[in-house]
Amino acid sequence: MPQRANQVRPGADTALDLQFRVRELEMQLDEMQNLYVSSTQLMSALDPQQVIEVVKEILFNLVGADGFEIALHETDGRFAVLAQGEDTGPVRPFDKELWIQYRDHVVATGESLFVNLPNMVALIPLVVGSEVIGVLSIFHLLNQKSGGLSARDVQLLGFLASHAASALVCASLFKRHAEAIRDYLQEARTA
Amino acid sequence: MKTIMIVDDSSTMRSLVKMMLLRIPGVVVVEAVNGKDALVKLRVGTPALLVTDINMPEMDGLQLVEEVRKTKSKAELPIIIVSTKGEEADIAKGLGLGANDYLPKPINGLDLASKVKMLMESAARPMDSRKVAYATTR
Numbered sequence: 001m002p003q004r005a006n007q008v009r010p011g012a013d014t015a016l017d018l019q020f021r022v023r024e025l026e027m028q029l030d031e032m033q034n035l036y037v038s039s040t041q042l043m044s045a046l047d048p049q050q051v052i053e054v055v056k057e058i059l060f061n062l063v064g065a066d067g068f069e070i071a072l073h074e075t076d077g078r079f080a081v082l083a084q085g086e087d088t089g090p091v092r093p094f095d096k097e098l099w100i101q102y103r104d105h106v107v108a109t110g111e112s113l114f115v116n117l118p119n120m121v122a123l124i125p126l127v128v129g130s131e132v133i134g135v136l137s138i139f140h141l142l143n144q145k146s147g148g149l150s151a152r153d154v155q156l157l158g159f160l161a162s163h164a165a166s167a168l169v170c171a172s173l174f175k176r177h178a179e180a181i182r183d184y185l186q187e188a189r190t191a
Numbered sequence: 192m193k194t195i196m197i198v199d200d201s202s203t204m205r206s207l208v209k210m211m212l213l214r215i216p217g218v219v220v221v222e223a224v225n226g227k228d229a230l231v232k233l234r235v236g237t238p239a240l241l242v243t244d245i246n247m248p249e250m251d252g253l254q255l256v257e258e259v260r261k262t263k264s265k266a267e268l269p270i271i272i273v274s275t276k277g278e279e280a281d282i283a284k285g286l287g288l289g290a291n292d293y294l295p296k297p298i299n300g301l302d303l304a305s306k307v308k309m310l311m312e313s314a315a316r317p318m319d320s321r322k323v324a325y326a327t328t329r
Binding site: 023026027029030033034036037038040041053054057058060061062063064066142143144145 | 201202203204206207210211214275277278295296297298299300301
């Protein structure tokens with residue numbers, strides 16, 4: 001009986017499966033390590049500005065985003081911009097009106113939005129508990145990241161946004177309390 | 192144990208790269224915050240490999256590569272540049288100055304680890320066999 005040209009020797013499939021599985025596990029471990037380091041760095045920041053710096057580093061180095069904006073949603077409905085991507089200068093969204101609508105939608109629903117428009121890639125809510133405290137917008141990726149955001153990036157962005165939101169609130173509270181204690185001690189010394 | 196030096200001004204980036212490299216068995220990591228700091232630490236001992244960023248205060252990664260290559264005892268030290276600058280011209284500049292490899296960001300731990308392993312294995316081989324390996328891969 002003639003042998004089929006594409007016939008593989010017994011066990012080859014299993015070996016390939018195993019190789020593929022090992023590679024998959026290594027990738028998962030890599031992602032978990034990235035998440036661990038990101039989380040540790042975010043949670044060890046005691047100043048909101050430090051938190052922003054860590055977020056910027058992760059966006060640049062792990063996601064490959066160089067055009068972004070981190071904005072807090074204030075009680076009067078306006079947004080306070082905390083940071084923007086440095087390499088592209090001030091962020092100029094593709095269509096400001098449309099972007100504002102998208103951003104309002106993200107605040108209202110608490111859901112991420114990934115849109116396929118030039119210069120606008122993703123809007124991710126910064127959520128603490130059930131409250132949306134801001135929005136992380138990604139407008140531009142590094143030139144070498146021509147394939148856009150991957151599933152891994154989307155996962156990392158979601159994680160980053162949720163941890164950054166908690167870290168921002170914690171760091172702001174810590175800063176406020178540290179200042180209050182310092183003022184109290186100063187008053188006590190002078191009294 | 193083999194020592195790898197990571198040069199980056201960002202502590203977040205150093206931690207990320209450190210975690211990626213510590214998955215390679217038998218590796219320890221030394222950190223430097225910029226090119227100048229790296230040169231000071233390189234006077235104390237020579238690592239098995241150096242991973243450097245480009246944009247850093249005081250002395251950037253390209254200047255560091257140039258300085259290292261000027262030093263006779265460090266001329267063979269394998270160097271990998273990791274940078275957000277990913278254009279062909281940037282890569283050519285880094286390699287032209289003497290870096291052995293160039294990884295544009297965003298970086299992937301598996302890619303970095305495999306490049307590091309490959310360069311360390313290559314550096315551990317005698318010079319003649321390295322030439323043969325290079326010739327056969329072309």
